[in-house]
Amino acid sequence: MxxxxxxxxxxxxxxxxxxxxxxxxxxxxxxxxxxxxxxxxxxxxxxxxxxxxxxxxxxxxxxxxxxxxxxxxxxxxxxxxxxxxxxxxxxxxxxxYQLDEGRRGFSFRADADLDMRMEKQGPSAADAVNKLSEAALAELIYRYGEDDDSRRIARAIVQERAAHAITRTGLLADTVERAVGGRKGARVHPATKTFQALRMLVNDExxxxxxxxxxxxxxxxxxxxxxxxxxxxxxxxxxxxxxxxxxxxxxxxxxxxxxxxxxxxxxxxxxxxxxxxxxxxxxxxxxxxxxxxxxxxxxTDAPAWDELEPPALAPRAEAEWAKLN
Ligand SMILES: C[S@@+](CC[C@H](N)C(=O)[O-])C[C@H]1O[C@@H](n2cnc3c(N)ncnc32)[C@H](O)[C@@H]1O
Missing domain, CATH: 3.40.50.150 (Vaccinia Virus protein VP39)
Known part of the structure; x- marks a missing residue:
């Protein structure tokens, strides 16, 4: 498509x-x-x-x-x-194209490597999910994903990854769904905001x-x-x-x-x-x-202003992520 x-x-x-x-x-x-x-x-x-x-x-x-x-x-x-x-x-x-190409790992609609790198270079979403601290994950999902269940989701991710690394989109989606109790009939999948937050971090959007x-x-x-x-x-x-x-x-x-x-x-x-x-x-x-x-x-014809500073919305997650880059 x-x-x-x-x-x-x-x-x-x-x-x-x-x-x-x-x-x-x-x-x-x-x-x-x-x-x-x-x-x-x-x-x-x-x-x-x-x-x-x-x-x-x-x-x-x-x-x-x-x-x-x-x-x-x-x-x-x-x-x-x-x-x-x-x-x-x-x-x-x-x-x-990026969403529909399952193996790019942007979507939970297909089970694929948890990738999400637009440039296909550098650390991936799997690195974020497996290496960031619980606090950083919670902050990320709350601030970038605007998800009120962020703490519960972060805790579930950390518990899951203690057993085995979360390297697939399907496992992450299931982990989030279990953490928030899977909302039957909900219009959007409960993992949507977590995926979005990770994508924004991985690509420094x-x-x-x-x-x-x-x-x-x-x-x-x-x-x-x-x-x-x-x-x-x-x-x-x-x-x-x-x-x-x-x-x-x-x-x-x-x-x-x-x-x-x-x-x-x-x-x-x-x-x-x-x-x-x-x-x-x-x-x-x-x-x-x-x-x-x-x-x-x-x-207008006025000079350009000083460079806009990125907002630093999730400083802890961003600092931990920077160390992985
Ligand atoms: C929503 S699509 C654009 C669709 C396009 N307007 C069309 O009509 O087909 C967004 C595109 O922007 C690219 N993109 C996102 N962030 C970017 C960045 N910082 N620099 C360059 N390209 C970027 C993505 O790889 C993606 O292909």
Whole structure:
């Protein structure tokens, strides 16, 4: 099965694509956004993905549009451009390809090695589950997963791994389900939040988002658009705060603020404060759209602000994890 792009039309409208423009698709995935950008305007697109499988899927598009399309394997936290960019779009999280490819270990729907590494390098989710302390696991599942059963789940993981290492997605899902008493008839599996928390840690997703937003701020030309589609409340909050702070959404100046030093002059303007959600019809057709939230803002000509600090939400887990890297 392919990847059905979420909020595609809304993201394209927010980018305000124009002929001759240069745009960055920070998350190529299945290429749905890149293809639409190239179709909607005579523009150039530079796309990034950190997953080698996504890059392999993009070979055909590169061959079809050699002059207008560039695909780079790498993290969007490192994105740069040699010319001013008219729009940067992030469609965060994992693609359906990653979820459906059982052996990548992102999902409990297939029993597979507990992997979850988008780049297929470095320590895996199994390392986190087997090596982090109980306190770190509980903190991680509570803060990144926003799961109130985090302590119970962490205790069950530690008990289970004392008998044998937890190296498979199936065993982790069963361990969590046993810990919380398996909610029959629940719409989502009880291990969903634990899996999500591990994925975010393994791929440093919040750190990447902080670096990616700052990188976008640096490469965007005046009047360029920053567009972000997120699927997790922590990410959405980071994006919202990043834009609100830099757009000085408290109601001080808009384009210029002469009373502020230049490094604090608004680097974005915000025309729409509310996030855009998927329509009922899109959610019906694509359940992944359920938690999608789109925010966008327009770059001003003020200098970029200092690099955004990642939020350090789970300091204990993050510190223990850093030692494994
Ligand atoms: C939701 S999918 C994007 C789907 C795409 N918009 C489409 O229409 O097919 C997210 C993609 O972003 C990639 N990704 C996630 N974090 C990244 C990062 N920090 N740098 C580069 N790519 C990243 C993932 O590997 C995944 O392929």
């Amino acid at each position: 392919g990847h059905a792009p979420v909020l595609l039309a809304e993201a394209m409208d927010a980018l305000a694509l124009k002929d001759g423009g240069l745009y960055v698709d920070a998350t190529f995935g299945g290429g749905g956004y890149s293809r639409e950008m190239l179709a909607r305007a005579r523009c150039r697109v530079i796309a990034y993905d950190r997953d080698p499988d996504a890059i392999a899927r993009g070979v055909e598009l590169v061959a079809a549009e050699p002059k207008r399309f560039t695909l780079l394997q790498g993290r969007f936290g490192d994105l740069s451009a040699d010319a001013p960019v008219n729009g940067v779009v992030f469609d965060l999280g994992v693609s359906s 919040l750190g990447e988002l902080a670096r990616g937003l700052s990188a976008a701020e640096r490469v965007l030309a005046p009047a360029g658009r920053l567009v972000v589609v997120s699927f997790h409340s922590l990410e959405d909050r980071m994006v919202k705060q990043f834009i609100a702070e830099r757009a000085d959404a408290q109601g001080r100046g808009t384009r210029y603020a002469p009373d502020l030093p230049p490094e604090r002059a608004p680097s974005f303007t915000l025309e729409r404060r509310r996030a855009t959600a998927s329509s009922d019809a899109e959610i019906e057709a694509n359940p992944r759209a359920r938690s999608a939230s789109l925010r966008w803002a327009t770059r």
